[in-house]
Amino acid sequence: MSELAVRSRIAKRSWAAPGSFHDRLIRLLKILLPMLIGILAAYLAIAPLQKGKEISFLLDKNKVDVAQERMRIREARYRGQDDQGRPFTISADSAVQETSREQIVDVRDMTASITLEDGPATLQANRGHYHLERELVDVIGPLLFTAAEGYRILTRDVIVNLNSRTLVSRGRVEGRTPLGTFWGDRLIAHLPTKRVLLNGDVQGRVELGAFTANRALADLPAQRVLLTGDVRGRMELGTFTAGRALADMPARTFVLTGRPRLHIRQGALR
Helix, strand or coil: CCHHHHHHHHHHHHHCCCCCHHHHHHHHHHHHHHHHHHHHHHHHHHHHHCCCCCCCCCCCCCCCCCCCCCEEEEEEEEEEECCCCCEEEEEEEEEEECCCCCCEEEEEEEEEEEEECCEEEEEEEEEEEEECCCCEEEEEEEEEEEEHHHEEEEEEEEEEECCCCEEEECCCEEEEECCEEEEECEEEEECCCCEEEEEEEEEEEECCEEEEEEEEEEECCCCEEEEEEEEEEEECCEEEEEEEEEEECCCCEEEEECCCEEEECCCCCC
């Protein structure tokens, strides 16, 4: 072995020899390291229990950027319940929510199915705005309502409240019910009770005859129609005018009040 290798071995042995600096350092670390680990573990255990300072900040809603999220769904379907727990379903060919800030969904080719006491009813429209939070459907353009027992209402530009099951039109309406057919400038309908209010240039045809009026309130289950405002009509006996008229289909009566006038057709009383 060379003299250089011998000197290197002697240096290494003296560096690790008992009592050397390395030997003292190792003995010290064997004591300090477990202590440090214990202190760190104790701090981590009690840290969640300590109360620190709270940091708060304010955001200006006019200066904060809003994520321009966009929801677009093909063949969308939404299910919900009205204020009495009865189910309804809205389906559409497409549904688009322009931004996350507005709770309004633009729906196309929409069909709403509503469960009524005597069976299902449907609303069909080409386009509408569905207000998510208010459970409202704002129909733009024509709307067709159909239900059991031959109910059919065609109108346009309608607000449908799915919670209260009410339908309010802003366009002319025509329809067919078990009582007969009708036309009017504006419609307000309460679907659960099947009470229909027509306003403006009301025309209708029922079993007892035909009529025109400024306003008509139809109670479809009771089969009664109350006409008010320049009532004119025609029935089997002849023609009539009045300020108010009540047609009762089960009783087969037509009661005229408010300066009524009746022109009896010749030979009608035979």
